[in-house]
Amino acid sequence: MTDRLEDFQKIREDLNEEILACGHLGIKRFFAxxxxxxxxxxxxxxxKELLGLVASGVLRCDDCITYxxxxxxxxxxxxxxxxxxxxxxxxxGGSITIPHVRRAFARMREIEGLKPSSxxx
Amino acid sequence: MTDRLEDFQKIREDLNEEILACGHLGIKRFFAxxxxxxxxxxxxxxxKELLGLVASGVLRCDDCITYxxxxxxxxxxxxxxxxxxxxxxxxxGGSITIPHVRRAFARMREIEGLKPSSxxx
Amino acid sequence: MTDRLEDFQKIREDLNEEILACGHLGIKRFFAxxxxxxxxxxxxxxxKELLGLVASGVLRCDDCITYxxxxxxxxxxxxxxxxxxxxxxxxxGGSITIPHVRRAFARMREIEGLKPSSxxx
Amino acid sequence: MTDRLEDFQKIREDLNEEILACGHLGIKRFFAxxxxxxxxxxxxxxxKELLGLVASGVLRCDDCITYxxxxxxxxxxxxxxxxxxxxxxxxxGGSITIPHVRRAFARMREIEGLKPSSxxx
Amino acid sequence: MTDRLEDFQKIREDLNEEILACGHLGIKRFFAxxxxxxxxxxxxxxxKELLGLVASGVLRCDDCITYxxxxxxxxxxxxxxxxxxxxxxxxxGGSITIPHVRRAFARMREIEGLKPSSxxx
Amino acid sequence: MTDRLEDFQKIREDLNEEILACGHLGIKRFFAxxxxxxxxxxxxxxxKELLGLVASGVLRCDDCITYxxxxxxxxxxxxxxxxxxxxxxxxxGGSITIPHVRRAFARMREIEGLKPSSxxx
Numbered sequence: 001m002t003d004r005l006e007d008f009q010k011i012r013e014d015l016n017e018e019i020l021a022c023g024h025l026g027i028k029r030f031f032a033x034x035x036x037x038x039x040x041x042x043x044x045x046x047x048k049e050l051l052g053l054v055a056s057g058v059l060r061c062d063d064c065i066t067y068x069x070x071x072x073x074x075x076x077x078x079x080x081x082x083x084x085x086x087x088x089x090x091x092x093g094g095s096i097t098i099p100h101v102r103r104a105f106a107r108m109r110e111i112e113g114l115k116p117s118s119x120x121x
Numbered sequence: 122m123t124d125r126l127e128d129f130q131k132i133r134e135d136l137n138e139e140i141l142a143c144g145h146l147g148i149k150r151f152f153a154x155x156x157x158x159x160x161x162x163x164x165x166x167x168x169k170e171l172l173g174l175v176a177s178g179v180l181r182c183d184d185c186i187t188y189x190x191x192x193x194x195x196x197x198x199x200x201x202x203x204x205x206x207x208x209x210x211x212x213x214g215g216s217i218t219i220p221h222v223r224r225a226f227a228r229m230r231e232i233e234g235l236k237p238s239s240x241x242x
Numbered sequence: 243m244t245d246r247l248e249d250f251q252k253i254r255e256d257l258n259e260e261i262l263a264c265g266h267l268g269i270k271r272f273f274a275x276x277x278x279x280x281x282x283x284x285x286x287x288x289x290k291e292l293l294g295l296v297a298s299g300v301l302r303c304d305d306c307i308t309y310x311x312x313x314x315x316x317x318x319x320x321x322x323x324x325x326x327x328x329x330x331x332x333x334x335g336g337s338i339t340i341p342h343v344r345r346a347f348a349r350m351r352e353i354e355g356l357k358p359s360s361x362x363x
Numbered sequence: 364m365t366d367r368l369e370d371f372q373k374i375r376e377d378l379n380e381e382i383l384a385c386g387h388l389g390i391k392r393f394f395a396x397x398x399x400x401x402x403x404x405x406x407x408x409x410x411k412e413l414l415g416l417v418a419s420g421v422l423r424c425d426d427c428i429t430y431x432x433x434x435x436x437x438x439x440x441x442x443x444x445x446x447x448x449x450x451x452x453x454x455x456g457g458s459i460t461i462p463h464v465r466r467a468f469a470r471m472r473e474i475e476g477l478k479p480s481s482x483x484x
Numbered sequence: 485m486t487d488r489l490e491d492f493q494k495i496r497e498d499l500n501e502e503i504l505a506c507g508h509l510g511i512k513r514f515f516a517x518x519x520x521x522x523x524x525x526x527x528x529x530x531x532k533e534l535l536g537l538v539a540s541g542v543l544r545c546d547d548c549i550t551y552x553x554x555x556x557x558x559x560x561x562x563x564x565x566x567x568x569x570x571x572x573x574x575x576x577g578g579s580i581t582i583p584h585v586r587r588a589f590a591r592m593r594e595i596e597g598l599k600p601s602s603x604x605x
Numbered sequence: 606m607t608d609r610l611e612d613f614q615k616i617r618e619d620l621n622e623e624i625l626a627c628g629h630l631g632i633k634r635f636f637a638x639x640x641x642x643x644x645x646x647x648x649x650x651x652x653k654e655l656l657g658l659v660a661s662g663v664l665r666c667d668d669c670i671t672y673x674x675x676x677x678x679x680x681x682x683x684x685x686x687x688x689x690x691x692x693x694x695x696x697x698g699g700s701i702t703i704p705h706v707r708r709a710f711a712r713m714r715e716i717e718g719l720k721p722s723s724x725x726x
Contacts (some may be wrong), residue, residue, distance in 0.1 A: 040461025042201035063583035078162035091158040099668035184462035215578025222306035284564035322526035337701025341426035400696040405685035443647035454642040547704035
């Protein structure tokens with residue numbers, strides 16, 4: 001994982017734009033539904049982002065983990081809370097998730113609020 | 122899914138007992154770690170149960186979903202909140218999770234606090 | 243798999259109804275999108291049903307396989323064509339899909355157009 | 364899992380027969396390759412059965428686990444060795460495999476050489 | 485995904501050659517069976533390639549998706565048809581497949597017949 | 606997979622260190638349990654490494670495969686035996702594992718005892 005967060009986000013945005021402009025209504029609607037799933041409902045946005053992070057973790061999708069790490073920090077989860085969620089990933093998903101947890105730790109180095117020193121008292 | 126919650130829980134407990142008594146220290150320790158993953162840490166128990174439910178949902182494990190539905194109700198999540206979490210399962214995991222979401226709805230009929238009428242105002 | 247197709251369909255319909263009536267707009271919309279994904283688009287409905295069958299097969303979801311077997315027969319695929327699609331499932335997904343392929347063969351006994359004698363010349 | 368081993372084996376054999384008689388050469392060849400994968404090669408049959416068991420465990424296929432438990436016992440693996448292999452399943456695959464490990468323990472009660480008392484000195 | 489299609493294909497061919505020359509008959513036979521699964525049978529080659537694409541998509545294998553995109557174009561599927569198949573991937577597999585769908589769109593830029601302007605009237 | 610084994614190992618070690626120093630007791634304990642799962646028990650360490658390799662293969666985790674290839678060579682498994690285990694991966698997991706088997710072959714070029722000429726008599 002030598003790509004920087006910034007590069008990941010640029011490529012992601014660029015391709016999302018191409019996909020949304022491709023003219024397929026079903027895909028467009030699914031992207032909208034995906035977005036809405038994390039908006040305020042019976043559950044709050046903050047809780048939902050952590051659900052998204054754990055779902056991405058156990059399904060072992062690095063790009064999805066990166067996305068939800070960034071959003072989780074924006075919603076106010078701190079480093080220790082995110083690490084506690086990654087422990088749930090590890091226990092539910094087993095050692096096969098370790099490489100993804102490793103990359104999550106590497107990614108957190110780039111995210112304000114989740115950096116290694118973030119919870120240092 | 123014709124088994125009743127009560128039967129599921131009896132078989133589960135019975136087999137867990139046999140496993141824990143089998144003499145394998147690694148398995149015993151993993152079961153303990155699994156239990157501790159949902160105890161109060163940087164995150165609270167209530168939040169963690171919902172993480173467990175969503176992880177179980179996207180990984181499509183009916184028994185795990187049943188277990189976390191029961192625990193989520195005990196922790197105070199109501200029917201609408203659980204359904205909002207199941208929507209995250211559906212969006213992240215896709216239509217392949219629908220049969221499991223269906224069985225989750227069937228199971229909720231048996232769980233105090235998650236029954237169909239639970240959120241009726 | 244001792245359940246009869248008829249029973250499966252009744253339980254499925256009953257629970258789908260409960261889910262659609264639960265009041266969660268996101269879930270309702272996803273169910274609609276799921277339905278629309280198999281309607282005529284750039285690809286025809288007949289082709290799409292076979293895509294759904296193979297996707298269900300490699301993801302190892304018996305209920306989904308049953309649903310798409312029924313729909314594939316309705317769209318006019320015959321037994322030998324469905325079996326050829328199940329071979330793709332087997333090759334892509336490996337021997338871990340064999341129990342699901344076995345249950346697919348058992349289910350085909352109940353589906354007009356896919357029964358064992360269907361392609362007998 | 365209320366089905367007895369005997370019933371499982373009868374249904375399995377019956378459906379395998381139907382599949383092999385269906386006239387699809389590719390499926391027939393894959394079944395043969397699957398069989399040969401566990402025959403003596405650079406690795407011995409005994410080792411390979413345990414590989415099959417662990418692969419089935421982490422991929423969470425109860426029928427496959429049952430099949431390889433029976434074969435592992437026939438090849439001479441004892442209860443404690445099989446349990447040690449199930450621990451690898453648990454650690455690699457995480458708590459999501461626990462229901463399958465539970466059912467593996469239930470199944471071992473029916474298999475000569477793997478029954479609870481088998482390693483009692 | 486900074487690798488170009490050409491590079492992917494060279495590395496793929498090079499390693500396939502090494503594997504086929506390694507002397508393991510089972511692997512050699514499986515590669516042959518894999519090849520044959522997409523040849524004319526009860527289903528035509530064109531249909532089968534799309535089945536392979538969707539199977540690769542829901543199982544989230546970028547290399548497999550690339551391979552079947554190239555083959556699908558060769559068989560005559562156009563950009564809009566392939567996008568309609570990717571929508572099935574998205575609906576069945578959920579948002580966890582989005583990064584793979586993104587990479588599929590990136591890859592299509594390199595494939596004659598699937599490029600962004602391909603269906604422009 | 607352009608990264609060299611040496612680079613992979615350095616990054617892995619570096620991140621493991623950060624994870625173990627992060628202060629989460631549950632994660633620390635899981636890493637210890639993971640380590641212990643491959644130590645001498647009812648099964649020997651040599652056998653267990655091959656179980657780990659096959660589990661990693663069918664779950665399609667390149668980093669895990671690399672780790673267990675290195676350890677399998679250290680435990681004395683030779684190239685032909687490892688290839689025979691990879692055949693089990695291929696048969697159980699299907700063609701979707703081929704890209705990972707390819708990368709396993711590429712990785713073996715860097716591992717003493719598993720290099721292409723290793724079994725040349």
